[in-house]
Amino acid sequence: MSARSWLRRTYIERDRRERALREAMLAAGPACADTDAALFTAPDVFEPEPVAVRQDREAAAKKICAACPxxxxxxxxxxxxxxxxxxxxxxxxTEIRALSLYRPASEPGREVA
Known part of the structure; x- marks a missing residue:
């Protein structure tokens, strides 16, 4: 298998997995579906958001997420x-990126000393 075909297959598989995860999330009935999306996302790149405003917005969004099915x-x-x-x-x-970096030692394929 050439590097090009391997890379193409890898991207296709990743896209398929992400699409399935997105569909599962939407099928579960997210609580944010009925709220203003701006609460869960940062403002436009050209509109700086003060730290205190961001923290308040994120706290309100996290409160909605706490009871989300x-x-x-x-x-x-x-x-x-x-x-x-x-x-x-x-x-x-930022918290999700931190979780993404964490890999448990018991993960299959990883050597444990």
Whole structure:
């Protein structure tokens, strides 16, 4: 198999997995579906958001996520897409990136000393 075909297959598989995770999240009935999306996302790049305003917005979004029936599916989707902005499953994009870096030692294929 050539590197080009391997890369193409890898991208297709990743896209298929992300699409399935997104569909599962939406099927679970996310609480954010009926709220203003701006609460869960950062403002436009050209509109700076003061730190205190961002913290208040994220706290309000996280409160909605706390009782969301789609929270687990949303987290799985967020870990797959690794968002750079917004609140997903009650976590900020920074918190999701931190989770993405963590790999348990018991993960299959990893050597444990």
């Amino acid at each position: 789609a929270r687990t599916a949303c987290l799985a989707y967020a870990l797959a897409i690794r968002p750079t902005e917004g609140v997903w499953a009650g976590l900020s994009a």
